[in-house]
Amino acid sequence: MIRLDNVSWRRGKKDNGPVLANLSFAVPQGGFRWLLGPSGAGKSSLLSLLHIENLPTDGQMSILGKTVAQEEKRAALVRLRQRIGMVHQDYQLMPDLSVADNVALPLRLQNRPEDEIQDEVHAILKWVGLGERVDVPATRLSGGEQQRTAIARAIIHRPGLILADEPTNALEESQACRLLDMFAELSAMGTTVVVATHNESLVRRLERPFLFLERGRLVEEGGERA
Amino acid sequence: MSRPFSGRKDGLSLSEALPDRSLFALVAMMGFLAALTLAGASGARALSARWSGGAAQLLTIQVPDADTALTTQNGPSATTTRVQAVLADLASLPEGAQIHQLTPPELARLLEPWLGETDNSALPLPAIIRVKLPPDTTVPAALEQTLNAHVPGTIVEHNARWGERLRALANSLLACAGLALLSVGGIATMITGLATRTGLATRKDIIKTLHGLGASDSYIAGRFAWRTATLGFGGGLTGTLVACPPLLLLLQMAAPFASAPQATPERLLPTDWQALANTIPPDMLCALAFLPFAAAFICWFTTQVMVRLWLLRLP
Ligand SMILES: Nc1ncnc2c1ncn2[C@@H]1O[C@H](COP(=O)(O)OP(=O)(O)O)[C@@H](O)[C@H]1O
Ligand SMILES: [Mg+2]
Numbered sequence: 001m002i003r004l005d006n007v008s009w010r011r012g013k014k015d016n017g018p019v020l021a022n023l024s025f026a027v028p029q030g031g032f033r034w035l036l037g038p039s040g041a042g043k044s045s046l047l048s049l050l051h052i053e054n055l056p057t058d059g060q061m062s063i064l065g066k067t068v069a070q071e072e073k074r075a076a077l078v079r080l081r082q083r084i085g086m087v088h089q090d091y092q093l094m095p096d097l098s099v100a101d102n103v104a105l106p107l108r109l110q111n112r113p114e115d116e117i118q119d120e121v122h123a124i125l126k127w128v129g130l131g132e133r134v135d136v137p138a139t140r141l142s143g144g145e146q147q148r149t150a151i152a153r154a155i156i157h158r159p160g161l162i163l164a165d166e167p168t169n170a171l172e173e174s175q176a177c178r179l180l181d182m183f184a185e186l187s188a189m190g191t192t193v194v195v196a197t198h199n200e201s202l203v204r205r206l207e208r209p210f211l212f213l214e215r216g217r218l219v220e221e222g223g224e225r226a
Numbered sequence: 227m228s229r230p231f232s233g234r235k236d237g238l239s240l241s242e243a244l245p246d247r248s249l250f251a252l253v254a255m256m257g258f259l260a261a262l263t264l265a266g267a268s269g270a271r272a273l274s275a276r277w278s279g280g281a282a283q284l285l286t287i288q289v290p291d292a293d294t295a296l297t298t299q300n301g302p303s304a305t306t307t308r309v310q311a312v313l314a315d316l317a318s319l320p321e322g323a324q325i326h327q328l329t330p331p332e333l334a335r336l337l338e339p340w341l342g343e344t345d346n347s348a349l350p351l352p353a354i355i356r357v358k359l360p361p362d363t364t365v366p367a368a369l370e371q372t373l374n375a376h377v378p379g380t381i382v383e384h385n386a387r388w389g390e391r392l393r394a395l396a397n398s399l400l401a402c403a404g405l406a407l408l409s410v411g412g413i414a415t416m417i418t419g420l421a422t423r424t425g426l427a428t429r430k431d432i433i434k435t436l437h438g439l440g441a442s443d444s445y446i447a448g449r450f451a452w453r454t455a456t457l458g459f460g461g462g463l464t465g466t467l468v469a470c471p472p473l474l475l476l477l478q479m480a481a482p483f484a485s486a487p488q489a490t491p492e493r494l495l496p497t498d499w500q501a502l503a504n505t506i507p508p509d510m511l512c513a514l515a516f517l518p519f520a521a522a523f524i525c526w527f528t529t530q531v532m533v534r535l536w537l538l539r540l541p
Contacts, residue, residue, distance in 0.1 A: 051438060052541055053434075053438055053540070053541070054541065055541045070541075074442075074443060075442065077541060078440055078441075078442045078443075079440075081437075081438065081439075081440045082439075082440030086438060092431075092435045092438070094236075094237025094432060094435065095237070096235075096237050096239045097235055097236075097237045101235045101237070102237070105236060105237070105436075105439050106439050106440065108236065109236075109436075109439055109440050109441050109445070110440070153439075
């Protein structure tokens with residue numbers, strides 16, 4: 001689960017204005033939340049906070065039931081990060097690695113046995129429709145293929161929390177629908193899912209509770225949107 | 227066709243981020259300097275040990291006209307020669323002193339470099355007496371006076387006077403070598419630090435992504451440190467090996483001074499490298515063998531510290 005109490009975050013120096021201001025909300029384990037708001041509202045910033053790429057400047061935050069703060073041991077934060085899957089808006093693939101090696105990374109960092117890794121990677125790449133592209137270098141993929149590689153990498157290690165930043169903007173309609181179905185399924189199986197988007201039609205396909213950000217503030221928190 | 231999986235790849239591609247050219251070559255040069263310095267230090271240490279040990283406790287006594295009868299107040303003695311008188315006087319030295327009069331063959335060998343291998347029996351040679359005092363004892367201050375009063379013309383040479391100076395010189399050389407080694411180590415640390423900083427800068431985004439995927443500090447620092455340590459080991463080994471020929475040459479030239487007198491080599495280049503290698507002092511050999519590992523450790527440690535400090539900017 002996720003809980004934020006009066007969390008603020010500013011970029012860099014103290015005198016910068018806060019990018020996120022006084023956010024308070026909770027998502028139960030297995031919950032699904034749309035993260036909505038206009039471009040520049042702070043959706044990506046909030047996701048990077050939830051991914052523990054940044055720490056809150058003020059307020060209390062706990063992720064997957066663990067308090068996240070400056071004083072926390074670095075090793076504890078590493079273990080926590082290993083239980084989160086993140087699809088970045090810019091994918092953040094390793095340019096020197098093939099599709100398969102990119103997707104294998106979370107498992108390799110957890111020192112899983114190599115034959116197990118290969119089985120998992122082939123299965124998931126088949127599912128995202130990249131079964132024929134395993135050995136292609138990440139730099140030679142189309143935008144949609146990169147996005148699907150990033151999605152496969154975010155879910156391969158069965159994380160307890162999935163964060164996705166505009167995960168369908170490079171996908172075709174049918175692929176976007178399959179992805180939403182999978183997120184719904186994972187959430188039903190107990191994975192917490194937060195998906196940021198400014199695509200209203202996508203939200204209408206999957207009616208779930210939402211958080212609406214505007215200029216770094218939570219202006220609306222609601223149940224299912226029709 | 228490339229295989230989909232290529233071992234434990236993580237995308238850091240450190241062979242490109244930390245290329246072998248610069249770091250390897252610079253560490254090789256440092257290794258070369260360190261090897262030469264070590265050789266100098268080893269020589270200075272041997273010198274220092276020699277002069278602080280046995281040599282400082284040595285006395286050389288020359289008795290001219292050794293076999294002439296001792297002149298006493300009552301005229302020439304019938305029973306005692308001059309050298310016998312000196313030997314008798316030396317019995318009063320501290321207990322444990324070793325007194326040895328050089329035999330004619332020993333004397334001949336000592337003088338051979340100056341007089342050649344001719345029959346020297348015709349030359350009037352003084353008797354040479356070597357006295358080795360036990361450690362921590364001093365020569366009686368009035369020894370030369372006493373001996374001279376008794377046996378006129380006796381010369382006492384106390385090696386300790388030279389020993390003190392040579393030992394001070396050797397110790398200063400040793401200190402200089404230590405400082406030089408420290409400087410070489412410091413430069414190696416700085417070179418490694420700069421290389422690591424460049425590597426971190428070019429891999430900034432990839433490190434951030436890896437960190438986000440759950441890579442620990444020790445994993446990332448270990449990957450970088452392993453790379454620089456490998457380069458450091460290669461560089462150190464190369465530098466040491468390159469330093470070996472000039473070192474062997476120096477050793478060859480120093481050999482006549484270091485060991486028992488032998489014929490001066492006619493050629494500058496040695497003919498028997500194997501025999502020459504055997505003359506390398508074992509402590510120097512150990513130090514040289516240790517050099518590549520020391521270089522690897524310096525690189526490994528510097529990189530570990532640098533990367534871990536850099537990673538602190540990420541939560
Ligand atoms: N790298 C950056 N440096 C400085 N400001 C940034 C940077 N990235 C985003 N911002 C600013 O931070 C705010 C939040 O941006 P972001 O979280 O990306 O919003 P969203 O994802 O909702 O579009 C915006 O005002 C944006 O201009
Ligand atoms: Mg964004």
